[in-house]
Amino acid sequence: MTKPQIFEKPMGFRDFPYLLAEKKRLVEDRVRQQFVKWGYREVYTPTLEFFDTVGQASEIPDSRMFKLMDRDGNILVLRPDQTAPIARLVTSVLKREPLPLRLFYHGNVFRAQEKEAGRSSELFQSGVELVGQSCPEADTEVIALSIEALRACEIHFPIIALSHVGLLEGFLRERIDHKAAISKLKQTLGLRDLVAFRQILACLDLSSADRQEILAITRSGLEHDQWKSLMKLARTEPVHDAFVYLERVWNNLEASGCTQLVKVDLSLVGSLDYYTGVYFEGYADGQGFPLVSGGRYDQLYQEFGVDLPATGFALKTDRLLEASPLKPEFPVRLALFYEPHLQKKAWKKAKSLRDDGWIVIMQPMEEGQIRKDLPVDDVLVIADEGGTSLC
Amino acid sequence: MLTIAMPKGRIMNEALSLFQQAGWPVPLQMELDSRKLVVSIPEAGFTLFLAKPMDIPTYVEYGVADLGVAGKDVLMEQARDVYELLDLGISPCRMAVAGKPDWQPDLHPRVATKYPRIAESYFKEQGEQVEIINLHGSVELAPVIGLAERIVDIVSTGQTLRENGLVELGCIAEVTSRLIANKGSYRLKGEAIQELLNQLEQVI
Structure with missing residues (x-):
């Protein structure tokens, strides 16, 4: 390996110059205000976790994790997501807290990129986890909160694609008694390869009615009455219950006033074998990548030895920074020039201005001259002749 | 308004004639033989642009094109995160x-x-x-x-x-050519995309 150039950074990692850092702070503040208003409490978890615990439980495949070793030879990972560490936190440090727990985080997660240079390996996310509640109202709450968080970043009309992973799985199982075929079908949906999905379906030994029903349920952009009418196709109780569950989520969303932003697409599956119920992704105009994704993951907590239902979402902060029209606002910036021997007066003046909410940059004068090249809105001079003047 | 990325070369002619059969007023091949890379037809609600076949999935993944026509070979090689909507059946x-x-x-x-x-x-x-x-x-x-x-x-x-x-x-x-879609466009312009899909399905 060649020695890196002095300015180089490891692949996939980037700096945030102040304009970007200020915007990130603003977006996170806006989002945080919403999370707090909805009763969520902030938590932090460590950057490093054990591969055998959090790493194994994570929805991120281990080929994309950054691994290292501690002094005892344990394999560590840079946290690949926030949900698994929070599950560890909930089942240990917070295990005596009354449920449900409403938690939120702002944090960076690390995922090795295989594709081109310039894609980030360190991603920022803000998200919530609602742990210990398995009712449709909990799912609705996180969906509605994700919309509210996007709106707080002035993305007024996001589109939420909503699905129910358990429903689809059960629906396929009712019609196909071939486990490998079902997992293959789900895999193609995970890859969003609808062509392969239909090809596999065509090759399966199915009645044409069954095939039509599967195609009908995996169509995108179903209207409420359309997917509701599919409910009568349910042949087993779990599938019927899943339909009823989704219906209750929908009715709840209607009550919260956001159904016009939500489209049902039961072909959406998210990370395979991770989500168990409701799953959703949020998009905004002009953005090719989702800004938020989340859903119900009732199996994760079993990895930590307890059976707790949970739902949540993660906002993709890096994408959100691109999508949000928000601009950080600053009060007027003043430069306070002063003759070095008047520094006491200058410090006093600066303090009183700052107390009044101004931004004050203190700059000693050089040979009685003031610099004209500072990025400030106004200039204040403390000198012997003329005293204090605002020009 | 849909933006569609078309591959230059052999596949383009077949793809264009398929779109024409489906009732889309795409320009004739002759008009595209010039060096012009972007063709906008606002009255029909779409813009076409021409790109190297290997680059089509990239344009679509990043969302600068809502839709694209790409060979399965390119899709397999690049494994980009896009929707693969329809097998156009062309250039098998x-x-x-x-x-x-x-x-x-x-x-x-x-x-x-x-x-x-x-x-x-x-x-x-x-x-x-x-x-x-x-x-x-x-x-x-x-x-x-x-x-x-x-x-x-x-x-x-x-x-x-x-x-x-x-x-x-x-x-x-x-290997055949596929109609691919950006994840976001598939949601935000779902109706227009579905309409095109239905029309194309009629002629395949």
């Missing part, structure tokens, strides 16, 4: 392994290809240990000149293989 061919008829496994087998990822994963699945050599064109040359015993490439009629004294040794996948 195979991703195949080829070599000389009297081909013998070497102690250190080599495979030349323009599709290193496809080749790598195929031979991995076969449990074969091979060295993949990445070329950018005229892959058939490799066995003739002795760079590699076998190649992985797309084969349509087999004419080029025959001319170079090569035979097809195995098929990796059937």
Whole structure:
């Protein structure tokens, strides 16, 4: 390996110059205000976790994790997501807290990129986890909160694609008694390869009615009455219950006033074998990548030895920074020039201005001259002749 | 307004005529033969642009194109995160392994290809240990000149293989052109995309 150039950074990692850092702070503040208003409490978890615990439980495949070793030879990972560490936190440090727990985080997660240079390996996310509640109202709450968080970043009309992973799985199982075929079908949906999905379906030994029903349920952009009418196709109780569950989520969303932003697409599956119920992704105009994704993951907590239902979402902060029209606002910036021997007066003046909410940059004068090249809105001079003047 | 990325070259003509049959007022091939890369037809609600076939999935993944027409070979090689909506059935061919008829496994087998990822994963699945050599064109040359015993490439009629004294040794996948969509566009412009899909399905 060649020695890196002095300015180089490891692949996939980037700096945030102040304009970007200020915007990130603003977006996170806006989002945080919403999370707090909805009763969520902030938590932090460590950057490093054990591969055998959090790493194994994570929805991120281990080929994309950054691994290292501690002094005892344990394999560590840079946290690949926030949900698994929070599950560890909930089942240990917070295990005596009354449920449900409403938690939120702002944090960076690390995922090795295989594709081109310039894609980030360190991603920022803000998200919530609602742990210990398995009712449709909990799912609705996180969906509605994700919309509210996007709106707080002035993305007024996001589109939420909503699905129910358990429903689809059960629906396929009712019609196909071939486990490998079902997992293959789900895999193609995970890859969003609808062509392969239909090809596999065509090759399966199915009645044409069954095939039509599967195609009908995996169509995108179903209207409420359309997917509701599919409910009568349910042949087993779990599938019927899943339909009823989704219906209750929908009715709840209607009550919260956001159904016009939500489209049902039961072909959406998210990370395979991770989500168990409701799953959703949020998009905004002009953005090719989702800004938020989340859903119900009732199996994760079993990895930590307890059976707790949970739902949540993660906002993709890096994408959100691109999508949000928000601009950080600053009060007027003043430069306070002063003759070095008047520094006491200058410090006093600066303090009183700052107390009044101004931004004050203190700059000693050089040979009685003031610099004209500072990025400030106004200039204040403390000198012997003329005293204090605002020009 | 839909933005559609079209591959330059052979596939473009077939794709354009398919869109025409589906009732979309796409320009005639002649008009596109000029060096113009972007054609906007606002009254019909779309913009076409022409790009290298290999680059189409990239434009679509990043959302600068809502839709694109891309070969399955390119999609397999690049594994980009896009929706694969419809098999257009045009320019059918195979991703195949080829070599000389009297081909013998070497102690250190080599495979030349323009599709290193496809080749790598195929031979991995076969449990074969091979060295993949990445070329950018005229892959058939490799066995003739002795760079590699076998190649992985797309084969349509087999004419080029025959001319170079090569035979097809195995098929990796059937390849056709696909209509692909950006994840966000698929949600935000779902109705317009669905309409196009329905019209195209009628003529395939």
